[in-house]
Amino acid sequence: MNIQVQPNTTLNNKTGGWRTLRPNFLHDKCTACAICQRLCPEGIIHQTNQANAAGKKYxxxxxxxxxxxxxCADVCPFKAIVMEVDEK
Ligand code: SF4
Ligand code: SF4
Known part of the structure; x- marks a missing residue:
């Protein structure tokens, strides 16, 4: 049985249920550089329409x-994403 999860499959298959850690996006630290969006293997990071104190749409x-x-937390150069235990 092949249980490997391929990239970009979660849009058809919700994975939030078995996640151990979850990313917490620290909106005030975001510079809107978009690096996280480009590197997320699931393609689920997006820019919001909300601006932080610096005027960046986080x-x-x-x-x-x-x-x-x-x-995403690993690649964010501004430490604007931290992984936290996912309390369900
Ligand atoms: S990598 Fe960090 S600073 Fe850049 S858009 Fe993502 S959260 Fe914001
Ligand atoms: S890169 Fe970040 S947002 Fe994308 S699946 Fe991994 S933890 Fe979730």
Missing amino acids: FDCDLDYCKGCGL
């Missing part, structure tokens, strides 16, 4: 489809 993700891999 980014966030759709947790229904986030598998909690932590890549």
Whole structure:
């Protein structure tokens, strides 16, 4: 049985239920550089229409489809994403 999860599959298959960690997007720290959006393997990070104190329209993700891999937190150069234990 192949249980490997391919990239970009969660839009058809919600993965939020088995996630251990979840990303917390710290909106005030976001510079809207879009690096996280480009590197998220699931393509679920988007720019919001909400601006932070610096006037940047910050980014966030759709947790229904986030598998909690932590890549976005690793690549954010401004430490604007932190992984936290997902309390269900
Ligand atoms: S990588 Fe960080 S600073 Fe850049 S858009 Fe994503 S959350 Fe914002
Ligand atoms: S942890 Fe970040 S990079 Fe990984 S699936 Fe969730 S939003 Fe995408």
